[in-house]
Structure formats: structure tokens, C-alpha cells
Amino acid sequence: MCSLSVLEFSLLVWxxxxxxxxxxxxxxxxxxxxxxxxxxxxxxxxxxxxxGSSLISAIATSTAAAAIYxxxxxxxxxxxxxxxxxxxxxxxxxxxxxVVVPVKALExxxxxxxxxxxxxxxxxxxxxxxxxxxxxxxxxxxxxxxxPAADGGGGTITYSVRSIPTGFSLMALSGxxxxxxxxxxxxxxxxxxxxxxxxxxxxxxxxxxxxxxxxAAMSAGVYLNRGYIDPxxxxxxxxxGLMGAAVGARILVGTKTEWLRGLFCLALAAMxxxxxxxxxxxx
Amino acid sequence: xxxxxPQDQALxxxxxxxxxxxxxxxxxxxWPAGDDSLATTISRLLFWGVGLASTIVTLGGxxxxxxxxxxxxxYHTFVGEPRDLRSPVGAWRLASRGxxxxxxxxxxxxxxxxxxLRVALSFFTFWRRQDWxxxxxxxIVLGGLLYSFAGAYW
Numbered sequence: 001m002c003s004l005s006v007l008e009f010s011l012l013v014w015x016x017x018x019x020x021x022x023x024x025x026x027x028x029x030x031x032x033x034x035x036x037x038x039x040x041x042x043x044x045x046x047x048x049x050x051x052g053s054s055l056i057s058a059i060a061t062s063t064a065a066a067a068i069y070x071x072x073x074x075x076x077x078x079x080x081x082x083x084x085x086x087x088x089x090x091x092x093x094x095x096x097x098x099v100v101v102p103v104k105a106l107e108x109x110x111x112x113x114x115x116x117x118x119x120x121x122x123x124x125x126x127x128x129x130x131x132x133x134x135x136x137x138x139x140x141x142x143x144x145x146x147x148p149a150a151d152g153g154g155g156t157i158t159y160s161v162r163s164i165p166t167g168f169s170l171m172a173l174s175g176x177x178x179x180x181x182x183x184x185x186x187x188x189x190x191x192x193x194x195x196x197x198x199x200x201x202x203x204x205x206x207x208x209x210x211x212x213x214x215x216a217a218m219s220a221g222v223y224l225n226r227g228y229i230d231p232x233x234x235x236x237x238x239x240x241g242l243m244g245a246a247v248g249a250r251i252l253v254g255t256k257t258e259w260l261r262g263l264f265c266l267a268l269a270a271m272x273x274x275x276x277x278x279x280x281x282x283x
Numbered sequence: 284x285x286x287x288x289p290q291d292q293a294l295x296x297x298x299x300x301x302x303x304x305x306x307x308x309x310x311x312x313x314w315p316a317g318d319d320s321l322a323t324t325i326s327r328l329l330f331w332g333v334g335l336a337s338t339i340v341t342l343g344g345x346x347x348x349x350x351x352x353x354x355x356x357x358y359h360t361f362v363g364e365p366r367d368l369r370s371p372v373g374a375w376r377l378a379s380r381g382x383x384x385x386x387x388x389x390x391x392x393x394x395x396x397x398x399x400l401r402v403a404l405s406f407f408t409f410w411r412r413q414d415w416x417x418x419x420x421x422x423i424v425l426g427g428l429l430y431s432f433a434g435a436y437w
Contacts, residue, residue, distance in 0.1 A: 003355070004355070004356050005352060005353050005354065006347075006348065006351050006353070006354045006355075006356050007348055007352035007353065010344075010348060010352075044358070044359050045358040046358055046359060046360060048361045049361065056391050056394060056395070059394050059397075060333055060336060060394050063333040063397050064329070064330075064333045066325075066326075066329050067326050067327075067329035067330040067333065068326075070322050070325050070326045070329070071323065073322065075322070077322065077325070077405065078417060081402075081405060081417060081420055081421050082420055084402070084424045085420060085424055088424055089427065092427060092430075092431060095431070142416070142417075213329075213397070213398035213401070214398045214399070214402060214424065214428065217398045217399055217428060217432075218427060218428055218431050219431070220395045221395065221428075221431040221432040222431055224369060224370070224391075224392075225369055226363070226369070227364035227365075227368070227369050228363070229364065229368075229388070229391060230358070230364060230368075231343065231347070231368065231383075231384040231385075231387035231388045231391065232351075232387070233358055235340055235343065235344040236344075238337070238340055238394070239337060239340060239341060239344065242333075242337055
């Protein structure tokens with residue numbers, strides 16, 4: 001890949017990020033997870049530059065999506081702020097750890113996270129039972145909320161939150177991985193919020209999305225300072241990812257997401273294997 | 284804002300009247316009273332923040348590609364960015380000299396700052412509403428963000 005000119009390289013990276021953002025929005029899994037392996041495994045970029053660009057792309061995409069979701073009334077702003085305590089502390093730990101963790105180990109962890117995400121991606125989202133009985137801790141923290149019902153009749157659905165300590169810990173772990181690998185770690189967040197804390201699907205995805213921006217901003221300062229964020233590389237990654245997500249969100253209606261889910265899952269698994277292979281071979 | 288009994292709120296909200304229509308277009312979230320305006324302001328802030336960031340990155344990208352489009356590319360070996368590209372102040376210095384890479388970096392800084400501003404806005408809103416629990420929670424998040432960014436500012 002060293003014979004490419006800046007123009008050709010930018011165009012290819014833009015296209016790759018566009019596809020990642022589009023697929024991420026279409027499947028609801030977030031495109032951030034594939035940006036790092038795409039840059040390292042396909043374009044031969046050093047993992048540190050890849051992490052820097054991917055983090056910025058995660059911030060931009062989640063911010064753009066949050067602008068829409070927050071207005072729509074699905075995002076639980078209090079819950080988001082509360083969980084951001086966990087994700088930002090995790091991110092601070094992750095950004096600090098990343099200095100001492102060798103590149104090979106980073107690639108190993110990334111490979112495992114990719115494999116796990118591929119496993120999660122092939123499971124179809126199970127409708128969670130809405131938590132109706134008020135959880136004491138949830139009440140104390142005023143975390144319960146309401147969101148617009150899907151029927152469009154203007155009704156609302158009230159929900160509470162359960163298993164807050166477990167969910168909080170998982171969110172801290174997702175913050176750590178996000179900072180360490182430059183990903184949004186949306187799949188882990190959705191596990192924490194959907195399956196553990198029992199939040200309705202729309203609330204968990206939109207609130208998880210809101211926390212991604214702040215979590216990534218926490219480690220972005222550290223990475224900027226360390227020289228991981230290259231403007232020439234970040235420009236096509238950020239713009240391609242944003243455009244892809246915008247297009248993906250528009251064509252969402254009427255597409256067969258099951259088929260796309262399979263494709264996304266295969267791509268993840270392939271990149272996981274390549275990343276793991278790279279982590280174990282010497283040199 | 285006076286202290287509400289959470290359980291009481293949970294019981295009364297589902298039956299409270301909510302504006303009709305598609306929430307995506309009307310933009311009227313049926314939030315616990317008062318969060319309405321915060322959600323709208325946050326939504327606007329995020330929209331303009333990401334819009335400004337991507338516009339600056341695009342303009343910087345055009346300058347960069349026009350001047351350096353034919354240079355060979357090498358991201359295979361990590362050397363790290365030059366000192367000026369590692370801080371917002373340095374990026375601004377390069378941008379003011381008309382450098383594309385400097386402008387892209389300025390746009391990136393705007394993208395990073397946008398979610399931080401969202402937390403700051405929430406902090407002041409909770410403060411003004413005397414919601415001390417959430418003033419405290421957002422203060423922790425804001426403190427962490429400012430601490431992490433302080434190192435990168437110069």
C-alpha cells in the first residue's frame with residue numbers, strides 16, 4: 001500500500017469508512033468497530049494512527065446521531081449522565097493503560113473484542129421486558145423515564161432501570177475498551193443497558209450512543225497530546241463515516257437488515273481472525 | 284424545581300397529555316417536566332457542533348489534497364505527529380498560516396469539544412434547577428473531561 005498517493009489513499013479510506021458507517025447505521029451496530037481493523041488489516045496503517053482516527057470518527061458520528069435522538073425524546077439524559085461517570089473513568093484508565101500495553105497485546109485484545117462483537121451481531125435483538133416495578137436505586141437516582149410509544153398516537157411508555165451496579169461496572173469496562181482500542185464499543189454498551197439493566201431497545205441504543213461521544217472525547221485529548229491523531233488520515237475517516245451513517249439511517253426503512261447483519265458479522269469475524277493472526281506472528 | 288416523589292411521577296406521567304404527532308419532526312419529547320428545554324438545547328448544540336467540525340475538516344481537507352495530493356503516503360510506521368499538531372493552540376497556529384493539516388486538526392478539536400460542551404451545558408442547567416444530585420454527577424464527568432483535556436491544550 002506504500003505506492004499510493006495521498007489523493008488515492010484518501011479516496012479509498014473515504015470509501016471504506018463510508019461503507020463502514022452505512023453498514024453500522026443499517027444494522028444498528030455502529031460502524032466504529034470496523035474502522036480500526038479496516039485501517040490496520042486492509043490499508044496497513046499502524047494501529048496507533050488507526051485508533052486516533054477511529055476515536056474522532058466515533059465522536060463525530062455519535063454526536064450527529066445524538067442531535068436527532070435527543071430531540072426525538074428517546075434518550076434518557078439523566079441515565080446517560082450517570083453512566084458517563086462510569087465510561088469516562090473507564091476511558092481515563094484505558095488511555096493511561098494504552099501507554100504501557102504493547103502494540104501486539106492491543107491487536108490481541110482488538111481481535112477478541114471483534115470476535116465477541118461478531119458473536120453478538122449474529123444474534124437478533126431480543127425484545128426486553130420493560131421494567132415496570134420501581135427499583136429502589138433507580139428511584140433514588142431518578143433514572144426512570146418515559147418515551148414516545150411506537151404507535152404514533154402520542155402515548156408514552158414508562159420504564160424503570162434495574163441491576164444498576166452491574167450495568168455501571170459493564171459501562172466502565174466499555175469505556176476502558178473504547179479508550180484502549182479507539183472504538184465506540186456500542187455492542188458491549190447495548191449488552192449492559194439492554195440485557196442487564198432491562199432498558200427498552202430505543203432508550204438503550206440512543207442513550208448508549210449519547211455516552212459514546214463523551215467517552216471518546218475523554219481519551220481523544222490524551223491521544224491528541226500523544227500524536228496519534230493524524231489530520232491527513234482522520235479527514236477521510238471522519239467525513240466518510242459521517243456521510244455513510246447519514247445515508248444508512250435514511251435507507252433504513254424497507255431494507256432486509258437480517259441479510260446485512262450476516263454480512264456485517266462475516267466481515268467482523270474475518271477482520272478478527274486477521275487481527276489475531278497479526279498479533280501472534282512475530283515481527 | 285421542587286423535589287418530586289419519583290414514584291408519584293412514574294404513576295402520573297403515562298396519563299399526562301403529550302403533544303400529538305411524530306416526535307421525530309415535532310421535536311417535543313414527553314420528558315419529566317423541565318427536561319424538554321434541555322433536550323432541545325442539547326440537540327441544537329450537537330447539531331451545530333458537528334456541522335461546524337465537518338465543514339472545517341472538509342475545507343482543510345481540500346487545501347491539503349490540492350497541495351499534497353500527489354505526495355506518497357506512509358502510515359505503516361508510527362512516528363507520531365509534529366508538536367504543533369498535538370494541541371489545539373498549535374493546530375490553530377498552523378491553520379492561521381493557511382495549512383490544510385492545521386485546519387483539519389482545528390475541525391477535529393471542535394468535534395472533541397462539542398460533547399464536552401454538552402456536559403457543561405447539562406451541569407449549568409442542573410445547577411440552575413437546583414437538582415443537586417445531577418449537578419454533582421455532571422460535575423464529576425465534567426471534571427474528568429477537563430482534567431484529560433488540560434494536558435492536551437498547550
